[in-house]
Amino acid sequence: MLLGNLHGRSVALVDGELVDVCKATDGAIDSDPMAFADLATHDVLRESLGAKGGAEGALVPSSTELAPPIPRPTKILAAALNYRPHAAESGFEAPATPALFARLPSALAGPADDIVLPAGRDQIDWEAELVLVVGREARNIDPDQGWTYVAGLTAGQDVSDRRAQFEGPSQFTMAKSYDSFAPTGPYMATLDEFENVDAIRLSCVLNGDEVQRGNTQELIHDVGRLLAYASSICTLNPGDLIFTGTPAGVGWGMSPQRFLQPGDVLETVIPGIGTMRNHCVSG
């Protein structure tokens, strides 16, 4: 299933049409897209959408109006240096345990929203990532059980102010938490949308040029280890987002270095989930 958020309402993409999920399920599923983060709703969703897709709840497709599929996570965690070539281009060793940091939920933006480049900041960089949506409460879980805690997957950008990140005391949270720095979408795809959830391709395209290409089978710490490690520290709640790290090809690692400019179009592509297309504007 491809599940999304249209103007704050839960929608599903069925046969090329966006369907209002609350109407299509006769109210069994809430109109709030946060309902998608509860794995317990998925059987009802599957039954109802299979039977009713494209019927009463059908809406005109308007993907540029989609909002973040999971709009209100209690927290966002993100893995630093989780692909070896990216660790190398950043000048760091691959970490022995997951290097997780927090991002503020207020940084979330939709899959077609503008990325606002803050005035006076000249090193704003891109990071295409696969994002996990936690589907049930997790505390001290076993890595082998990791996927059973995942409601679905979406695409995300971990937009980063490199100057703020690397100058002075190393600070990731604020450097990656400006408003609009965490676009996600266009949909949350359930796991059955993928042939192999441990080998998902992702790429980043800047003004038509592919700058990043990766596959999650290259992750240093895989989904099970990320979830197990995170849940050993804090309880994970349905709807929490975990950015799994970015492949090589960020602007910081280029020679000469390259950073986002007003007018740039940043695309994040994950087959099975879709394409986000965010325009960069000056703040």
Ligand code: ZN
């Ligand atoms: Zn990242």
